[in-house]
Amino acid sequence: MQEPLVSFEGVAKRFGSYVAVQKMDLQIHKGEFLAIMGSSGCGKTTTLRMLAGLEAPSEGVIRLAGQAINDLPSWSRDTPMVWQSLALFPFLNVIENVEFALKMRGIGRAERRRRAEQWLERMQIAEFADRNIAQLSGGQRQRVALARSLVVEPEILLLDEPLSALDAALKVRMQSVLKNLQRETGITFVYVTHSQSEAFSMADRVVIMSRGKIEQIGTPQEIYRTPRTRFVADFLGSSNIFPGQLTRDAGGRAAIATPSGDFVLAGGGQGATPGQAASLIVLDTKMQIHFQPPPDAVNTIEARMIGEEFIGATATIYFETGAGQEIRVQKSHEELADLPLAVGRSFHLSWSPADGHLVPE
Numbered sequence: 001m002q003e004p005l006v007s008f009e010g011v012a013k014r015f016g017s018y019v020a021v022q023k024m025d026l027q028i029h030k031g032e033f034l035a036i037m038g039s040s041g042c043g044k045t046t047t048l049r050m051l052a053g054l055e056a057p058s059e060g061v062i063r064l065a066g067q068a069i070n071d072l073p074s075w076s077r078d079t080p081m082v083w084q085s086l087a088l089f090p091f092l093n094v095i096e097n098v099e100f101a102l103k104m105r106g107i108g109r110a111e112r113r114r115r116a117e118q119w120l121e122r123m124q125i126a127e128f129a130d131r132n133i134a135q136l137s138g139g140q141r142q143r144v145a146l147a148r149s150l151v152v153e154p155e156i157l158l159l160d161e162p163l164s165a166l167d168a169a170l171k172v173r174m175q176s177v178l179k180n181l182q183r184e185t186g187i188t189f190v191y192v193t194h195s196q197s198e199a200f201s202m203a204d205r206v207v208i209m210s211r212g213k214i215e216q217i218g219t220p221q222e223i224y225r226t227p228r229t230r231f232v233a234d235f236l237g238s239s240n241i242f243p244g245q246l247t248r249d250a251g252g253r254a255a256i257a258t259p260s261g262d263f264v265l266a267g268g269g270q271g272a273t274p275g276q277a278a279s280l281i282v283l284d285t286k287m288q289i290h291f292q293p294p295p296d297a298v299n300t301i302e303a304r305m306i307g308e309e310f311i312g313a314t315a316t317i318y319f320e321t322g323a324g325q326e327i328r329v330q331k332s333h334e335e336l337a338d339l340p341l342a343v344g345r346s347f348h349l350s351w352s353p354a355d356g357h358l359v360p361e
């Protein structure tokens with residue numbers, strides 16, 4: 001296995017008695033696009049700032065290519081950072097902004113210009129080379145900021161919510177610009193965001209944090225399909241969560257008893273023991289809706305429709321069980337066409353035991 005480009009080994013950060021990042025172990029591989037995601041205040045930016053050398057860890061070691069960098073000042077690290085506010089120099093024009101870091105590294109005038117021009121071309125902003133920063137749109141500024149960071153060809157680029165100030169359409173366009181750039185250059189990107197769609201559309205791996213702690217690391221698909229903790233399932237919002245207690249059904253199969261009913265688990269309950277508290281997680285896309293009770297009564301639940309929401313090609317239908325549990329089901333319009341959907345009407349919802357998984361409480 002290749003040595004990781006970056007490793008956090010037991011890294012913690014405290015501000016006074018407040019723990020912003022708890023003992024963290026994290027490895028970042030060369031050439032990957034890693035997104036760090038989580039709700040406000042969970043420690044994403046602090047993690048990134050420690051990697052950039054803008055904040056010193058209170059504990060633990062951060063390594064870059066095997067070398068401990070805790071004591072290396074930010075300016076001598078190969079870890080430039082792009083943030084939402086961009087921090088472009090207002091007194092320099094576009095090309096001077098891009099040339100700046102090369103100048104700081106003592107690169108000669110002609111070579112500086114040549115490399116800066118190449119990056120302006122690549123970011124499709126060559127026509128604005130002589131403009132003042134104040135005369136650019138948000139998206140154009142974003143491209144200047146990226147060109148300015150990438151012109152030094154760093155090993156790793158740190159991005160802190162770089163798209164959050166852009167409007168929705170531009171955000172989507174810049175996502176593909178960023179993803180393509182990362183792929184073409186092979187530069188490792190570490191991208192902090194609270195947006196699930198940004199993280200999941202661009203990243204190779206996603207880190208989900210809560211209260212200074214890593215809850216899960218995985219590919220977008222792994223995290224979406226198999227959230228490992230109740231927090232992750234809640235945070236992603238696309239799972240139905242049934243809190244309950246592990247038990248066995250009449251046939252001795254592993255099951256979970258919940259206020260909305262008892263449900264069978266595939267795979268012997270994934271090693272859990274009866275009596276243990278746990279939650280059953282079922283993705284909203286894995287639930288079936290029936291008007292008549294389905295013949296196979298396993299994992300079926302009666303619920304009243306309480307609302308619907310249409311987003312593009314799919315619809316999310318909301319239900320409530322007799323025990324007051326809300327259930328969401330996502331389907332395409334074709335799949336819903338034959339159902340007499342109406343708010344207030346009762347339906348039968350079902351899922352295959354293989355489509356449910358457990359998380360500890």
Ligand SMILES: Nc1ncnc2c1ncn2[C@@H]1O[C@H](COP(=O)(O)OP(=O)(O)OP(=O)(O)O)[C@@H](O)[C@H]1O
Nearest residue numbers: 015018020038039040041042043044045046047194
């Ligand atoms: N310099 C500081 N002094 C004291 N507390 C700080 C400092 N910097 C950050 N914190 C606290 O540490 C916690 C984590 O902050 P951080 O900026 O890493 O969160 P975040 O996940 O990036 O949040 P957001 O999405 O809101 O930017 C927060 O509670 C914050 O108030």
